[in-house]
Amino acid sequence: MDNEMETVQIPAEKLVxxxxxxxxxxxxxxxxxxxxxxxxxxxxxxxxxxxxxxxxESKLDRLQWLIVSLSVTLFFKEQILSLFM
Known part of the structure; x- marks a missing residue:
């Protein structure tokens, strides 16, 4: 038998x-x-x-109420100060 017929040659790139x-x-x-x-x-x-x-969320709710209360206080500042004088 011929050995060349039984061997398979694979290029190095395909093997890698x-x-x-x-x-x-x-x-x-x-x-x-x-x-x-x-x-x-x-x-x-x-x-x-x-x-x-x-x-x-709870902290943001408290911050929101703080902003609302401060806004109301600033809006009614004169009326609030007149109550204490």
Whole structure:
């Protein structure tokens, strides 16, 4: 038998491409436990974020009322001062 007929010649570029593309499929496949841990982590993050937004919302409400009360005070400044004099 002729040895040349049994060998396959692959150019170096194609060999490198094949090896590099093969690495793409060697990803870590997540287990159900790691997926559950990730879901729990996302839930905790969402809960924490919601709490922070609620605190921010309450602070903005207080700031809004402060602005309203100061505006009313400035608008009625003369009337308020006349009450104390």
């Amino acid at each position: 491409d094949a090896l590099l593309h093969m690495k793409q499929f060697e990803h870590h496949y997540a287990t159900q436990e790691s997926v559950d841990n990730l879901k729990e982590s996302v839930r905790e993050f969402k809960s924490d974020t919601n709490k922070r937004f609620e605190k921010l």
